[in-house]
Amino acid sequence: MRASRLVTLLLLLQNRGRMTARQLADELEVSVRTVYRDVEALGAAGIPLYGAAGHAGGYRLVDGYRTRLTGLTVDEARAAFLAALPGAAAELGLGEALATARLKLQAALPAEVREHAERIQQRFLLDAPGWYGDAGQAPHLGAVADAVWTRRAVVLRYRRWRAPQEIERRVEPYGLVLKAGRWYLVAGGPSGIRTYRVDQILAFRPLEEEFVIPGRFDLAGYWNVYLAGFRARLHTAEALVRLTPQGARLLGVTPAGDGWTQIRLPIESIDHAHRDFLRLGTDIEVLAPAELRSRIAETARTLAARYER
Template sequence: MRASRLVTLLLLLQNRGRMTAQQLAEELEVSVRTVYRDTEALAAAGIPLYGAAGHAGGYRLLDGYRTRLTGLTADEAQAAFLAALPDAAADLGLGEALATARLKLRAALPTQLREHAGRIQERFLLDAPGWYGEADSTPHLAPVAAAVWARRAAVLRYRRWRAPEEIERRVEPYGLVLKAGRWYLIAGGQSGIRTYRVDQVLGFRTLEEFVMPDGFDLATYWTGYLAGFRARLHTGEAQVRLTAEGARRLGVTPTGDPWTDARVPIESIDHAHGEFLRLGADIEVLAPAELRDRIAATVRTLATRYGSLPDC
């Protein structure tokens, strides 16, 4: 543990230049006294480290000195690929490894590139979850991720939307996908490759190791899964008339006329009914007749409920 802390201390000074004992203690989550002992140990080992007292004091490395102790551990290398998603790394138990990996990667860069990487981190942030709704509770994410890393099969207890609502299956976890703040497990089984929402996992027990099937690629599978999902989602079509504003909000190219005729894919009558009502007077549904009648009935109900508006 101390050896790892000494390396981290050295990398902090290499990346940031001068740092006070208090700053180092806060970064390393140790006492200032421990920092004093660690810096003395580094100096005794021949590291050109010196400290100065006073307002502008602190510890720093001799100008031009660079350590080559930047090799990544397995956890740090895995975490490095989640660098744009720190919350995801933390969910997988790799938050500390990610912080150390970033430090090592920055230390390995030339000064100019290191400064450029710092500016990118200051100016850009990827926040995957959507605006509305709280994050899903995923108490089984850690064991699921561990099984993915180790290529171990598992007994999965899962809650789904159709009967029987609770099922139990032996699965072989191939990979994890984070989509819009929600984790999905891609796993093989007797019925082929399936996609499971991790927040719907009720129990997870690891078994023996398994061998990945030849040719499986997680990114390729996910792209195909999304394409199939969208194809199953939009099984119908509606004929509508849109104002310029309605066309813009629905993603339709306006014709330049007061109204634009368009055919748009819909998931179902129920879903389209709610989505089209959001557009208010900027849309008129022409077909299918069932959808037009449903919207007309809703409009009549609203008119009755709210009555005539008072004169302004």
């Protein structure tokens, strides 16, 4: 543990230049006294660093010195590929590894490139989940990720939307996908490759059996095909509507002049369309299907009666 901390301290000084004992202690989450001992240990090991007292003091490496201890561990290499999604790395138990990997990558860069990379990190942030989406709790995510890394078969108990709602299956975890703040497990099983929401896994038991991922399987390719099929299954009907210019803009439709725009829109179901179209208020009129038009009209009458009291 201390050896890892000494490397991190050295990389911090190399990347950031002068740092006070207090700043180093905060970064390393240790006491200032521990920093003093670590600095002494680095000096005894021949690392050319020096300290200065006073307001402008602190520790720094001798100009021109660069460590070559930039090799990544397995966890750090995994975490490096999640660098744009620190929240995802933390959920997978790789938060600390990601921080160390970043330091090592920065240390390996020339000064001008490192400065550019730091500016990007300061000015751009990727926050994947939607505003109103509840990502849900996924207590088995760490165990699922471990099974993916080690290619071990598992038995999972899963809750799904159709009957029977709870099922138990032996599956082979091929990969994990983070989509809109939710984790999905892609796994092979008796009926082929399936996708499971990790937050709907009720119980998870790893097995000792190892498996081999089919040679032609590609996670990104599978996911693209899955999404295309999902969208095709999602929008199985359509509605004929009229939209005001504002309603057209809200739905991403090009308005037909300054008046109403008539268009056919794909819908998932009467229930979903009823809920979604009500959000547009008076900026939409449903012409067909008749059942959807009737449902919205009934809702409008109920609302009118309620607010006339």
